[in-house]
Amino acid sequence: MKRVALLLLLGLAGCSNRDPETPRVAIGAKKFTESYLLAEMGTSLSRRAGVEAERKDLGSTPTLWLALTQGDIDAYPEYTGTITRQILKDNPADLYAALAVHGIRMSKPFGFRNNYALGMRKDVSAGLGIAKISDLRRLPNLRFRFIDEFLDRPDGWPGLKLAYGLPQTDVKGMNHTLAYAGLVEKSLELTEVYTTDGEIAQHDLLVLEDDRGFFPAYEAVWLYRADLEARLPDVVAQLGRLEGKVTEREMQEMNNRVQVKKDKESDVAGEFLESKGMGRTKSTGDNLATRLGATTVEHLQLVIPSLLAAMLVSIPLGVFASRRLRFGQAVLATTGVLQTIPSLALLLFLMPLTKWLFGSGIGAPTAIAALFLYSLLPIVRNTYTGLTGIAPALRESAEALGLTRWAILWRVELPLAAPTILAGVKTAAVINIGTATLGGFIGAGGYGRPILRGIDKGDIPMMLEGAIPAALMAVVAEAAFGAVEKWIARRRG
């Protein structure tokens, strides 16, 4: 049994091993279509420099910046406005020099801007007499919906509100794709748009004039590590081929194809590179089965190690907690608090730690570390409950027999508590399978990737491609543990 588990683990770990000889680069992508497309182009171009290249889908700007500065990724597409307002929180005269302080370099602009702007339905804005942002001051009751990042960023709503003196109070966070849908259905009046969004043309939206010039220019550029230049100058040269090559119209068109027509971003990016004479990317001929196989393996690679590690730690912790009651209370309280930390916050917090421990702050190690922490509580609690619930007469009976303390624990107490402990492991496994979808935020793959990507694109079949197998896996785990429980119960009559 143990050997099988070990082999399974080794096998799973083996799947992610690659040839160590070929240099590897990782290109980061933020969670929106344009960033995926540009990162996809970055990986294709890097491969032409003869390296292994991988796209890493990470969360938002802080995650990518952290991953880039601590070396988890080598480059990612960014916008100059975001660099000055959100990353550096400064407007230096020499942006290149300011970035160099962090060991980061910036490419020349790709040629298009993806500016922030505010968008409304044309009929609604005409009815209210709105054409520019300052017109909004007259209408305090409008409903504004922005993505959470925009609500927080100094170059987003807080700065905008201040610069224009906007009076609106019904301002809430909402997913970008859903906000577009809400705008069209008139359940809200205004959302932030990106000037390269395909939806602007699709829904024929009005982009309000920024009459006080609040929004800075968002020139698309590469941010890459200074050491990449030294390590793999060819990669930097290849990435540089995008400079000045992408127009706003072309970017809008590509976004539209992915976002509205549901084309695959790798195909769209490949065709664009080909049209510019930057190489041919053959369409990766994957089908549903191979995709499912890959995400299932990735998902198991997150769930199994984290669950096993949690068992290795929680069961001894539960045993110790049952012996020292005050310590036990502290352990239960601590694992309880861990449970309440939101997963994204936990991931961001763990990134430097896993970088230090495992040499990588993104991908599977970070997701496994988070899942490990989330799995502690159910197992610790049930071990504790199972052990403290043993009848004192049975414990005395074992002691009177002349067994050592370890033998009592191993041969009597743990077997007696086993059904309760197993129930805890089952709970942890089921929670773990569901929570492992957070792997999608941190480039760890698994079912979370199609789910998050599907939500982002508003692509329901893609979302289900992750959600259904995740639910099935949870059901299978529940049933498997149930069968083991039944087997134990039957053995005991």
Added chain:
Amino acid sequence: MFHLDGTTKRFAGRTALGPITLALPAGKTTVLIGPSGCGKSTLLRLLIGLIDPDSGAVRFDNMPVTSVTARAIRLRVGYVLQDGGLFPHLSARGNVALLVRHLGWPAPKVESRIAELAALARFPTDALDRYPQHLSGGQRQRVGLMRALMLDPDALLLDEPLGALDPLVRAELQDDLREIFRTLGKTVVLVTHDLGEAAFFADRIVLLKDGAIVQAGAPADLWHRPADPFVTRFIQAQRGPQIPAEAA
């Protein structure tokens, strides 16, 4: 075999036992008897170091019973609890063999010893693979006895071993137990609150009340030479069946 010397035990500040000075002779059956809460089970637990005395000493075979020596002593003393104290996760065989498997006995030796004890305790061998909840109360008690005798101990302690059994099973097991005690010639200390049972087993009875010894001696002494009015009351309280007179 066991000696208590000015031994006391307190629970939550209240004296539960002692100070008691008592010698339990080797090869004899001593019965500890008394009303509930008199300290008889406490005394039994002190003998194998399941609890430590607050003052005074306990010795087994001239060795002080302490937390250091307790384990070695327990290997030389069998202990039987009410209802057997069996582990529900192990079969009858698993319960009996638990300790010797831990001590590393080879399987054939374990099996032959179990067969020997099953014959002695009159436990059906085909029930050895059953789990405790599928055994009758009497069978559980027999398994508890087998488990206690596995290492052929010098002494056997029994804490109300027959308390939970119905009268017929109880009488049968009493006969078997006395037979076994006589055959093996071990030092036996048995706790009960049933005077009839005490008289049936005892070479010597120790009557306890409020943690102190009221009288210790042969069963006949208690009946014929009570040391205290309490002894008389205790004896009279145990009434036999009152047969109603037949209508004329």
